[in-house]
Amino acid sequence: MEQARSGSVGPPRPTADVAAIGAPSDAEVRRYRTLEQRIAAAMADAPVIQSIRLATIRKVDQREAGMRALRDPEGLRELAARIKQHTLDQLPRYLEQFSRHAVAAGAQLHVADDAAAARRIIVEIARAKGSKLAVKVKSMTTEEVHLNDALLAAGVRTVETDLGEFIVQLDRDRPSHIVTPIIHKNRKQIAAAMQRELGVEYTEDPTRLSLLARDYLREVFRRCDLGVSGVNFAIAENGTIVICTNEGNGRMSTTRPRVHIALMGIEKLIPRLADLAVFLKLLARGSTGQPLTVYTTLINGARRAGEIDGPEELHIVLLDNGRSALLGGESSEVLRCIRCGACLNACPVYRNIGGHAYASVYPGPIGSLVSPLLTPSAGHHDLPRASSLCGACFAACPVKIDIPRQLVRLRATHKDRLPLDKRLGMKLWQRVMMSPRLYAWAQAGLRLALPGGQGGWVDGGPGPLKAWTLFRDLPPPAVKTFRQRWAEELADD
Numbered sequence: 001m002e003q004a005r006s007g008s009v010g011p012p013r014p015t016a017d018v019a020a021i022g023a024p025s026d027a028e029v030r031r032y033r034t035l036e037q038r039i040a041a042a043m044a045d046a047p048v049i050q051s052i053r054l055a056t057i058r059k060v061d062q063r064e065a066g067m068r069a070l071r072d073p074e075g076l077r078e079l080a081a082r083i084k085q086h087t088l089d090q091l092p093r094y095l096e097q098f099s100r101h102a103v104a105a106g107a108q109l110h111v112a113d114d115a116a117a118a119r120r121i122i123v124e125i126a127r128a129k130g131s132k133l134a135v136k137v138k139s140m141t142t143e144e145v146h147l148n149d150a151l152l153a154a155g156v157r158t159v160e161t162d163l164g165e166f167i168v169q170l171d172r173d174r175p176s177h178i179v180t181p182i183i184h185k186n187r188k189q190i191a192a193a194m195q196r197e198l199g200v201e202y203t204e205d206p207t208r209l210s211l212l213a214r215d216y217l218r219e220v221f222r223r224c225d226l227g228v229s230g231v232n233f234a235i236a237e238n239g240t241i242v243i244c245t246n247e248g249n250g251r252m253s254t255t256r257p258r259v260h261i262a263l264m265g266i267e268k269l270i271p272r273l274a275d276l277a278v279f280l281k282l283l284a285r286g287s288t289g290q291p292l293t294v295y296t297t298l299i300n301g302a303r304r305a306g307e308i309d310g311p312e313e314l315h316i317v318l319l320d321n322g323r324s325a326l327l328g329g330e331s332s333e334v335l336r337c338i339r340c341g342a343c344l345n346a347c348p349v350y351r352n353i354g355g356h357a358y359a360s361v362y363p364g365p366i367g368s369l370v371s372p373l374l375t376p377s378a379g380h381h382d383l384p385r386a387s388s389l390c391g392a393c394f395a396a397c398p399v400k401i402d403i404p405r406q407l408v409r410l411r412a413t414h415k416d417r418l419p420l421d422k423r424l425g426m427k428l429w430q431r432v433m434m435s436p437r438l439y440a441w442a443q444a445g446l447r448l449a450l451p452g453g454q455g456g457w458v459d460g461g462p463g464p465l466k467a468w469t470l471f472r473d474l475p476p477p478a479v480k481t482f483r484q485r486w487a488e489e490l491a492d493d
């Protein structure tokens, strides 16, 4: 490791095999554990959940302060939603416009219908260029297609350059938040991972840890021959792609290597450069409350003659992977998402279970929608149930996606895949609610099963009611039902 840090011999080694021997994949987790089991396991890890709670509550406060600083936050959200929906409604036209301008600016365009095609295209480019060491900007889309594993299998080592993603990779872990991938880790865990994998001193000082990571990554940047990124926004009128980061690694990764490959979901388009200002104001505020991300990089084609930096080749891979199937349908609003993470921070369920319990690249409320919608056969049908439908996600979303409405819709779609006990329970509930006599019996039964405890609140109950009342304050059922009182009132008259 001394060699790698000094930069004298050989490429940096510790992260070389991380992708191959990392934590169980999301698919493996889903295969062996139900949603309920994953949630129970997550909630049992009290220190992690406490860290996530504190971090998300802080982020909610920061977001609210950031939004309050805007002159008309509601108007801006409305405008952002309209621009995105308009673009989605006319996506073929804007895709054609973007493609024409991007090619004219010197980019090479590729179209990937699904994740496998995206991996194949990117691996072929890497092979053709003889790439051995890739640097990567944090990107949910590359996570979605599991790009790192494919590149590693093709002999290309990929090093994450966003600090959080770098630590996740180093620690053979999985990200647990779409903006803050190490929201579940504390300083001790980070320090231990860096000491173990990089052979550096043990320190819990955040500044020192950052400097150690920077030393390591600097050597990686010096040796890399391929840069891979996602795309935050793509501007149809001039073929420009936009990458937003807070650490400057995005610029290093897209200008230092000879070849830059940008994997872009087709929903990232916006019509005009002027529209970008609307989304830049909302993206960083939604994530961290910042007015803007620290680095906003606009890339228009590859390096031109006379320019001093930039890649010799820019490849833009347009990824569909289930997106076009949503266009024009009831779920198309889901494609407005700009991946700001505000809905995760606002969600009481996410706060109490963290990101890993979702066993999906996209966790949280938006993950409970996009995962089953984009990959219906991947076993994500239970995720829409991971919500209290309180509406906090909708209130936080900068592009006004009605997440609760979409979750209810998806629940209905997948109702036949509920576990047997839940299906039987819902059938029983339906019978009771549709029969006045059964309803009256159920009320009488509940009065017996849920007597008021100390202080007048229900603090226990038989069977499933015990778990239900464990964390919930519930007043005991009224001594007389509404119908009994109604009948008595009529009799008095």
Ligand code: SF4
Residues within 6 Å of the ligand: 286, 336, 337, 338, 339, 340, 341, 342, 343, 344, 366, 393, 396, 397, 398, 399, 400, 401
């Ligand atoms: S759904 Fe809305 S709040 Fe959630 S990540 Fe997407 S844009 Fe942000």
